[in-house]
Amino acid sequence: MLELALKGGKKYYGWMTFLMVFVGIGFLLYLKQLDFGLGITGLSRDTSWGFYIANFTFLVGVAAGGVMVVLPYYLHDYKAFGKVTILGEFLAISSVLMCVTFILVDLGQPTRIFNVFLYPTPNSVLFWDTIVLNGYLILNIIIGWNVLEAERNGVHYQKWLKPLIYLSIPWAISIHTVTAYLYCGLPGRGFWMTAILAPRFLSSAFAAGPALLILCCLIIRRVSNFDPGREQIQSLAKIVAYAICVNVFFFLCEVFVAFYSQIPEHMDHIKYLFVGLHGHTAYVPWMWASFILMIIGIILTVIPTSRKNEGVLAVACVVIFLGTWIDKGLGMIAGGFTPSPLHEVNEYIPSLPEIGIALGVWAMGFFVLTALFKIAVSVKEETRS
Amino acid sequence: MDSSRRRILRLFGISALALTTRPVLNAFAKEEQTTGAEVVIKEGAKSLKARQWAMVIDTRKFESEADLEPLIEACHKIHNVPALQNKNHEIKWLWGTHYHNAFPGKAARFLAEKVEHRPFLVLCNHCENPPCVRACPTKATWKREADGIVFMDFHRCIGCRFCMAACPFGARSFNYRDPRPFIKETNNKFPTRMKGVVEKCNFCAERLAVGQLPACVEVSNGALAFGDLYDPASEVRELIRTHYTIRRKQILGTEPSVYYIV
Numbered sequence: 001m002l003e004l005a006l007k008g009g010k011k012y013y014g015w016m017t018f019l020m021v022f023v024g025i026g027f028l029l030y031l032k033q034l035d036f037g038l039g040i041t042g043l044s045r046d047t048s049w050g051f052y053i054a055n056f057t058f059l060v061g062v063a064a065g066g067v068m069v070v071l072p073y074y075l076h077d078y079k080a081f082g083k084v085t086i087l088g089e090f091l092a093i094s095s096v097l098m099c100v101t102f103i104l105v106d107l108g109q110p111t112r113i114f115n116v117f118l119y120p121t122p123n124s125v126l127f128w129d130t131i132v133l134n135g136y137l138i139l140n141i142i143i144g145w146n147v148l149e150a151e152r153n154g155v156h157y158q159k160w161l162k163p164l165i166y167l168s169i170p171w172a173i174s175i176h177t178v179t180a181y182l183y184c185g186l187p188g189r190g191f192w193m194t195a196i197l198a199p200r201f202l203s204s205a206f207a208a209g210p211a212l213l214i215l216c217c218l219i220i221r222r223v224s225n226f227d228p229g230r231e232q233i234q235s236l237a238k239i240v241a242y243a244i245c246v247n248v249f250f251f252l253c254e255v256f257v258a259f260y261s262q263i264p265e266h267m268d269h270i271k272y273l274f275v276g277l278h279g280h281t282a283y284v285p286w287m288w289a290s291f292i293l294m295i296i297g298i299i300l301t302v303i304p305t306s307r308k309n310e311g312v313l314a315v316a317c318v319v320i321f322l323g324t325w326i327d328k329g330l331g332m333i334a335g336g337f338t339p340s341p342l343h344e345v346n347e348y349i350p351s352l353p354e355i356g357i358a359l360g361v362w363a364m365g366f367f368v369l370t371a372l373f374k375i376a377v378s379v380k381e382e383t384r385s
Numbered sequence: 386m387d388s389s390r391r392r393i394l395r396l397f398g399i400s401a402l403a404l405t406t407r408p409v410l411n412a413f414a415k416e417e418q419t420t421g422a423e424v425v426i427k428e429g430a431k432s433l434k435a436r437q438w439a440m441v442i443d444t445r446k447f448e449s450e451a452d453l454e455p456l457i458e459a460c461h462k463i464h465n466v467p468a469l470q471n472k473n474h475e476i477k478w479l480w481g482t483h484y485h486n487a488f489p490g491k492a493a494r495f496l497a498e499k500v501e502h503r504p505f506l507v508l509c510n511h512c513e514n515p516p517c518v519r520a521c522p523t524k525a526t527w528k529r530e531a532d533g534i535v536f537m538d539f540h541r542c543i544g545c546r547f548c549m550a551a552c553p554f555g556a557r558s559f560n561y562r563d564p565r566p567f568i569k570e571t572n573n574k575f576p577t578r579m580k581g582v583v584e585k586c587n588f589c590a591e592r593l594a595v596g597q598l599p600a601c602v603e604v605s606n607g608a609l610a611f612g613d614l615y616d617p618a619s620e621v622r623e624l625i626r627t628h629y630t631i632r633r634k635q636i637l638g639t640e641p642s643v644y645y646i647v
Contacts, residue, residue, distance in 0.1 A: 037580035038544075039561035044473035048549040048559055108544020108559065108581025115523040115543050126522035126547050187516050187637040188553025265490065341555040341634075342482060342507075343489040346472070 001149060004378040005371040011223070016370060019363040026360010029353045030105055038108055040353045046340040047348035049106070049333050051358050056102035058208070058329040059365070060179045061201060063095035063136065065209010067172035068239050074165055080231045083380075084217065086151075087228065089144035090372035091213060092172070096137040098365035105357055125181045132175045139168045144372075152379045176201045183336060191269035191336040194257070200250040201328070206243035207297075208324040210236045211317040216373065218314055226380040230310075237313055241301035244320050248294050251327075272345065273335045280338075280347045287331050293323030431596030435613030437513060437533035438588050439642040440599075441624040442506055446608035450504050453481040456601040456609070460586070463600050465577045467567035476558040478586040479508045479601055487645075488633060500647060506601075506609075509556040509586040510633060510641030511535045520551035526583075533614075533642065534588045544581040553634050554641075557585045614642060 033040050043050050066088035072078035073085050121127045150157035180198035214236050217228035258266040273287045300306045300316035334348045460479045481504035485492035515535050525541035549557045563580045589599035602609040612619035630644040
């Protein structure tokens with residue numbers, strides 16, 4: 001089936017070349033980082049994780065979000081989603097690939113990555129994160145590929161796939177739960193020390209992932225002969241609506257706990273992000289933008305007339321994707337590290353090379369995503385005709 | 386034609402398998418030989434021993450940052466800690482800070498003037514229940530059973546910095562660039578580090594092994610005491626018994642081994 005990714009028009013190749021340019025720039029910048037060290041980033045002694053880990057966290061969510069088409073189809077027998085499950089699975093594959101790459105570029109000594117397997121350490125959450133992420137990647141490759149191939153050949157997929165499909169559903173939940181556990185079990189980091197961090201991550205995941213999927217469906221409909229379907233898009237939109245509401249609700253729960261209890265350790269991080277602390281305010285406009293974008297997203301997806309208008313829905317999805325990205329991909333990590341354990345504010349600003357490398361990883365992910373979607377759409381077009 | 390191609394492929398497969406098994410078997414064989422010989426620093430006749438090393442810092446004996454200088458200097462010199470200008474890349478094992486930074490949440494609105502202006506020495510607490518050790522995915526940092534020192538293997542560390550996020554005391558530093566050009570005078574008796582690994586205070590394990598007290602303790606003129614927390618007759622226990630001491634963020638349950646007399 002891989003050959004299907006090679007047959008494309010000018011626009012397809014143009015888009016792929018465009019992405020490859022960013023991959024190339026990112027790669028060159030990464031070579032510089034390999035040579036100099038992580039000092040080319042904006043990271044510091046106080047904020048030791050930044051843009052890479054934040055994007056990793058966000059993308060784990062997008063990967064887990066794919067399950068929102070798999071679950072209704074396989075567990076609730078919601079037939080309409082049968083058409084688009086493959087898109088969810090392929091979105092998961094490319095997202096997890098980006099996640100793994102983000103982890104890799106964040107390592108100080110990437111050549112030693114296999115030490116994680118040479119000296120397996122079950123008490124480290126990072127060890128489990130490696131397992132669940134790679135497991136999810138493999139599961140989705142096996143399931144997605146085989147189901148699509150069966151569809152192409154006009155047969156039912158192999159029986160042994162069924163248990164794997166069922167397994168992939170809780171597995172999707174696990175990847176984002178374990179990723180939240182990376183943060184919420186650390187003593188002395190008040191911002192992350194909340195039992196609803198994993199649920200919060202999942203809610204933003206189930207908003208961002210399906211939102212991206214809707215956008216992909218709308219694009220696919222425009223550029224190919226395969227229509228993912230209006231009903232499918234509308235059902236996904238309802239999922240996005242619920243998830244983004246829950247996400248904002250969870251955030252407000254956090255705000256209540258921090259500001260009603262008035263415990264400085266919990267308040268100060270939120271203060272830093274939303275009003276600034278000791279005169280440091282770099283994140284303030286971003287965080288308010290994130291909050292407002294999510295509120296606009298709620299309004300546009302909850303009101304039936306705007307949700308049912310696919311043009312408005314597309315805007316809503318972009319808004320929600322951006323809002324959740326700022327929330328998680330920008331504020332979540334820097335906010336947890338500021339103020340530092342010694343209650344000092346050393347503001348973290350990602351450096352240009354750092355942003356360039358991150359863009360390269362995103363471009364790589366979208367390259368893989370486009371290729372996989374091209375394959376899936378080609379098969380759908382083939383079987384229809 | 387087809388069958389001969391298949392045969393050649395099979396041959397390739399078998400030879401590839403044979404090539405990969407050898408190193409695996411070798412690895413197992415080596416593992417067998419090295420068990421029981423995992424001593425990090427050889428124990429000599431003179432080496433100092435304890436169940437859990439602990440430090441008591443008499444902060445009353447430090448009036449200004451200048452009083453801390455000789456201690457920090459001694460530590461950073463023998464451990465090849467580089468002097469980096471960029472604050473983001475800074476590496477420190479031992480440093481001075483204000484009371485409200487060393488003990489956030491413990492500072493009263495109005496503080497005794499002396500305490501307000503006194504510098505507080507901070508370093509790795511060698512916690513009895515260290516969260517950094519829990520976080521490390523490669524066992525590159527661990528709690529040494531023999532004496533409770535939280536150890537670091539610079540050669541195994543993959544530079545994921547999970548330990549830095551886990552440490553509630555900001556005790557760990559990361560080599561954001563090659564530190565070697567920034568070491569004023571290299572001490573050949575202690576390893577230098579490479580870029581991309583984490584480091585921190587090691588309670589001078591290399592000095593304890595040869596019967597010497599930690600460098601900072603040695604040059605502190607008695608302001609720092611060092612000894613076994615579980616030996617009721619030790620100097621640290623004597624000080625803890627006779628003075629009111631506090632520890633950093635005790636509420637987190639990490640059980641720091643550095644005590645402060647305020």
